[in-house]
Amino acid sequence: MTTLLVIAKQPLPGRVKTRLTPPFTPDQAAALAEAALADTLTAAARVPADRHVxxxxxxxxxWLPPGFQVVPQVAGGLDARLAAAFAACAGPALLIGMDTPQVTPARLAPALSWDAYDAWFGPAADGGFWALGLARPDPSLLLGVPMSRPDTGAVQYARLRKAGLRVGRLPVLRDVDTASDARQVAAAAPGTRFAARYAESTAATAGAVR
Incomplete structure (x- = not known):
């Protein structure tokens, strides 16, 4: 049974996308986060996994579409929360975050095939990773990996390789963390809720974003 996991934070002002303020207000940053999450969940829902969590x-x-099981994140650092998400899966699992609204079912589909690979890795432009798939979920592959650093992706990828796993690579995507990221992602995915919300927010800030 294949599980598609989306790990996310409730888009509340002051709790999400704080690096977008300024130029955006906390309310605008939360609205952008909500749009990114909605786009991500819509894409994930269209991927033919056995479970969507x-x-x-x-x-x-x-913003939550039907068909998703909702489970709470555990306490602890991001490595522990990711590890716990995988630990709850009995079979192959693919995990993505909420920061890549440009993701599509076509980009995710290859990572549900386990014939040639034991793991899938989606590198992020900032040095992290936006997707991680494991044919046999093993929390030890994530625990202790330093998160939110420029070398996070490299360390995680090396951990997979050191474990002897055959790793397939997904396209590099840009996480939305800064105003520059938001501008580039909105331009790359013009038909998304995120792009529409970005246009509204930049208009409201009277051209403050460059």
Whole structure:
């Protein structure tokens, strides 16, 4: 049974996307986060996994589409929370975050095939990773990996390789962390909720974003 995991934080002002403020207000940053999460969940829902699970810090809202099981994140650092999400899966699992609204079902589909690979790795432009798939979920592959650093992705990838896993690579995607990231992602995915919300937010800030 294949599980598609989305790990996310409830998009509340002051709790999400704080690096977007300034130029955006906390309310605008939260609205951008909500749009990114909604786009991500919509794409994930269209991927033919056996289970779709939202691993959530907070409470679900109207942005949650049907078909998702919602489970709370455990306490601890991000490595521990990711490890716990995988530990709850009995079979192959693919985990993505909420910061890549440009993700599509076509980009995710290869990572549900386990014939040639034991793991899938989606590197992020900032040096992290936006996707991680494991044919046999093993929390020890994540525990202790330093998160939110420029070398996070390299360390995680090396951990997979050191374990002897055959690793397939997904395309490099840009996480939305800064205003520059938001501008580039909105331009790359013009038909998304995120792009529409970005346009509204930049108009409201009267051209403050460059």
């Amino acid at each position: 939202l691993v959530l810090d907070g409470e679900p809202g109207p």
